[in-house]
Amino acid sequence: MNPYQGPPQYLHNIGFTNNAPQSFGNPMPMPGFPTMGYPASQPGYPAASPGYPQSNYPTQGYPQQNSGYPQQNQGYPQQPQGYPQQPQGYPQHSQGYSQQSQGFPQQSQGFPHNPAQSYPGAQESAQTGYPQQGYQSKPTVVPVNPFDPRDDAAVLRKAMKGFGTDEKAIIQVLTRRSNEQRLRIAFEFKTLYGKDLVSDLKSETSGKFEDLVVALMTPLPQFYAKELHDATAGIGTDEDVLIEVMCTMSNHEIHVIKQSYTAMYGTLLEDDLRGDTSGNFKRLMTSLCMGNRSEDFHIDRERAREDARSLLQAGELRLGTDESVFNAVLCSRSFPQLAAIFQEYQFLTGHDIDDAIKAEFSGDLEKALRAIVKVVRNKPLFFAEGLHKSMKGLGTNDRQLIRIMVTRCEVDLGDIAEMFQAKYGESLQSWIEGDCSGHYKKCFLGLLGLY
Numbered sequence: 001m002n003p004y005q006g007p008p009q010y011l012h013n014i015g016f017t018n019n020a021p022q023s024f025g026n027p028m029p030m031p032g033f034p035t036m037g038y039p040a041s042q043p044g045y046p047a048a049s050p051g052y053p054q055s056n057y058p059t060q061g062y063p064q065q066n067s068g069y070p071q072q073n074q075g076y077p078q079q080p081q082g083y084p085q086q087p088q089g090y091p092q093h094s095q096g097y098s099q100q101s102q103g104f105p106q107q108s109q110g111f112p113h114n115p116a117q118s119y120p121g122a123q124e125s126a127q128t129g130y131p132q133q134g135y136q137s138k139p140t141v142v143p144v145n146p147f148d149p150r151d152d153a154a155v156l157r158k159a160m161k162g163f164g165t166d167e168k169a170i171i172q173v174l175t176r177r178s179n180e181q182r183l184r185i186a187f188e189f190k191t192l193y194g195k196d197l198v199s200d201l202k203s204e205t206s207g208k209f210e211d212l213v214v215a216l217m218t219p220l221p222q223f224y225a226k227e228l229h230d231a232t233a234g235i236g237t238d239e240d241v242l243i244e245v246m247c248t249m250s251n252h253e254i255h256v257i258k259q260s261y262t263a264m265y266g267t268l269l270e271d272d273l274r275g276d277t278s279g280n281f282k283r284l285m286t287s288l289c290m291g292n293r294s295e296d297f298h299i300d301r302e303r304a305r306e307d308a309r310s311l312l313q314a315g316e317l318r319l320g321t322d323e324s325v326f327n328a329v330l331c332s333r334s335f336p337q338l339a340a341i342f343q344e345y346q347f348l349t350g351h352d353i354d355d356a357i358k359a360e361f362s363g364d365l366e367k368a369l370r371a372i373v374k375v376v377r378n379k380p381l382f383f384a385e386g387l388h389k390s391m392k393g394l395g396t397n398d399r400q401l402i403r404i405m406v407t408r409c410e411v412d413l414g415d416i417a418e419m420f421q422a423k424y425g426e427s428l429q430s431w432i433e434g435d436c437s438g439h440y441k442k443c444f445l446g447l448l449g450l451y
Contacts, residue, residue: 024256026222073172137380138414140449143178152177153189156197165204167439174216175446176408182217209397209440215406216376216443219259224249227403228257229265232276239281239364242273244403246288247371254291280323281364287331294334301344304337308344315360316349323365326357330372338376364437380415381423383408387416388424391435401444409447417448 152173157165159173174182189197198217205213215223224245231241249257261269273285307329314325333341347354357369374382383404390400407414420428432444445451 008348024044024253044256075205077181081335095250105359130427137412139176139416140413141178141409141447143181144176146178147181147184149181149188150186150192152181153187153197156185156200157193160200160204167205167209167275168442169215170201170204171439171443171446171451174213175443175451179220182218186217191297191325201371205439207440208402208436209405209443210436211398212406212440212443215402219254219260220407221256222264223403223407224253224257225261225264227399228261228269229272237276238276239367240283240400241293241403243364243371244400246285247368248272248375248382249291251291251293251295255290258289258291266449277364277366280327281368284327284331284365284368290331294337296334297336299336299340301340304340307333307341307383311341311345311353311356312348315356321360323361326361326369330369335376342373342376380412381419383412383416384423384428387420387428388431390421391431396435405444406448413448 052429058093153171155173159169173185176336177185186197189195189200198214201213201217202210218226227241228245231238245257246254258269260268265272270289273289274282277285310325311329312320329341330338342353345356347358354370354373357366357373361369371382374385386404387398390404391395404416405413417428420426420431424431429445429448429450432441436444442451
């Protein structure tokens with residue numbers, strides 16, 4: 001049985017909600033936190049993407065110290081494009097959440113809530129694979145509260161001072177703080193001791209453990225930008241990295257990554273992707289790079305049927321394949337709408353859209369289109385398969401393992417671990433323990449909340 005088919009064990013997923021870890025500045029930073037490492041908007045990008053807030057961050061220094069959170073999501077457009085006017089479809093003040101996130105643990109402040117819980121049609125979840133009402137993704141790393149970055153800086157200084165290194169103290173601090181909190185610790189470390197925390201950590205660690213620690217200390221947009229740059233730089237291209245990142249990111253995340261990329265490398269991400277790919281795969285990457293997917297949670301059944309018929313006529317009902325139709329539908333429709341389109345396709349043909357893509361396409365384009373289908377249906381399962389792939393067989397794809405563990409721990413790593421157990425019958429913890437060793441292994445277990 002295809003694990004993506006039928007009602008999953010629980011219905012996903014942050015893909016519908018445009019969730020991003022706090023480090024992407026969505027919806028807002030914690031009070032008093034620096035936005036270290038985030039570039040200003042670069043020439044060539046629109047001043048503001050439709051439906052997204054304009055950057056409130058200064059290009060240098062730190063944001064004004066606001067007491068508490070800005071009232072009423074200050075800095076966000078009052079009526080984001082693509083969402084129904086309140087109260088149509090959405091309860092006033094996101095019913096179920098008070099304005100100050102009452103009912104959620106303190107340490108989860110700063111994480112976006114899940115608008116999918118109240119989007120029109122949520123009651124259809126059992127049939128369609130849309131998120132269940134009330135579903136929350138399960139991060140394994142949340143911002144610690146209360147948080148004292150100076151105390152943490154002192155702990156890290158003590159762990160690295162003198163002969164020997166207290167790796168346990170380093171792991172326990174870094175894996176129990178959010179990405180943005182780690183950046184604040186680095187800022188306080190330099191303030192107190194006049195030394196760069198990342199440089200000190202690199203001098204005290206080595207090998208894959210060092211790579212993991214440096215990844216944890218990198219702002220997430222810059223981390224993604226580096227992964228994409230390294231995937232296209234030099235001889236050959238790592239298309240799997242391009243697919244994993246570009247097919248799973250929300251519009252907001254793509255725009256922030258593009259800004260980081262230009263700030264770091266002086267070129268446009270779109271130009272580098274186009275220069276290093278070809279054919280229809282290049283067109284797909286270019287479309288995804290626009291970050292212009294619909295984010296309307298409303299499901300239009302009639303349009304879903306029309307799109308399903310278009311996909312059928314562009315693929316199975318003609319000699320050859322009209323790739324542009326697949327590109328247009330899969331890159332522009334919202335994730336809930338795509339789920340409805342895939343269901344209508346099944347009704348029309350009696351088989352799954354994934355089977356049709358396997359029959360009609362090949363190579364990197366096939367992998368990318370199937371990745372979008374998987375992400376729409378069950379994003380945690382998609383990443384669980386990525387973790388399994390990184391560790392199966394001889395050797396370990398450490399870069400993929402580090403990338404997924406570091407980037408998903410603040411979003412849905414708990415869900416990913418559950419899906420890993422459900423699909424492979426063994427725990428993610430046992431695989432990590434069998435494939436990694438030493439402090440490298442312990443750091444991964446720390447990200448799972450097990451060390």
